[in-house]
Amino acid sequence: MVFLISCEKEDSPAANVETTTPEIVSLSSDKSNINFGGEEFATISCEATGGGLSFVWEVDLGDIFVLNEDGSQVRFTGSECCIGEKIITCTASNDNGSVSETIVIVIDKP
């Protein structure tokens, strides 16, 4: 009697994703001006193509908080020390590279 045992490699979902060079299709915000303080904030969305993407957000002054699992949507607000024009950068990356776009949100005094 002969037993044949074999193992089949199960690819992770990420490995199945075919990736291409990332491209940001749109970077948009529901507001271009917000008042300082946590009561009002802008929701910013970064829509990108390329597959297997990860997102990184940055701003010099102000506070960004991620809203969804893949990090493509964030909430932006700031305190009084951050009044003025703020440039927020979204960078989308995968195995084939990365691409960045910026959007300007103005933090006002109420």
Place this chain on the structure above:
Amino acid sequence: MCKYIFLCIFSLVFCCSLGVQSQCCAAGNPITDDGSASGGGKKIMEISALGTYSYSDIYFKGSNKSDYEYIDYSYFLYSSVNISYGITSRLKLSAEMGYFFSKAQYFVFDQNRNATGFGDLVIGAQYLAYRNSKRLFNIFPRFRITLPVGDFDQEDGSVILPIDIQPSSGSYKYHLGLLFSKLYMDGNLALFFDNSFEYSQRIKTDRTNYKYGNLYNNSLYVGYKIRKALTLALQLRSQYRDKASNKDGDLIHATGGHVMFISPQIRYNFFKTWNVSLKYDYPFYKNMNGTQLTNNYVVTLRLSKSLNFNPN
């Protein structure tokens, strides 16, 4: 004569606060100097380790408490190692490097963020420029430079953290100071008067173009040896910080201010060469520009050891 110089300078720096502010976003190493001049001497090394915990949850607008709510509370836990060595009997060099075990902010809208990592490297020199052995009076010019070698690109989730919570200040800082010391009662009562100015160089990176306000620090330290090995001390410290400026060079309104601390301290000497001290910093006066989160208290525990490399 020395007494009058001392009194004049003291009156000037504590009473004259015009045009000087402090700021909310003071990233980088906390002030670890206790305003005294411990150690010193040719071929004497002092190694010290300290742990600092700072907590903040009060907003101030001007000199009054504010109802403004944004950051619910903020704290950091910082530890550093400082090594100083007497090159000559007058010149002492020092280096300090620290690590933030936690630097956290909790917001009222159910969000929080935290950073950990190395702070900046601080290299310093202190020179005994004037000594009056009869009157037990000394003057020490001091210079320190902060090298922004620490972590300045820390991320929390998918977000690169803003500069006020990064472990490194990201900025070269140049610190000039003049320390006066006077001993009374055969050295049992020590008086130190420390005056310093810190200039922060503009941060210019792809992400950040920002200049912290300059810092003006003055402190009066009184230490009294109540027993041979036990010293009680009280420090009165005044900190002014100029407004920060943004990428266009415009001053940022809600940065800068004046804070005065009172800092009781207890120091115990053991095994001849070891010292342990505990310090509590309480900001009893605040006058902030705009509305800013301010500090409630800072607690610092320090352990130090002196090593004498002179032949017996």
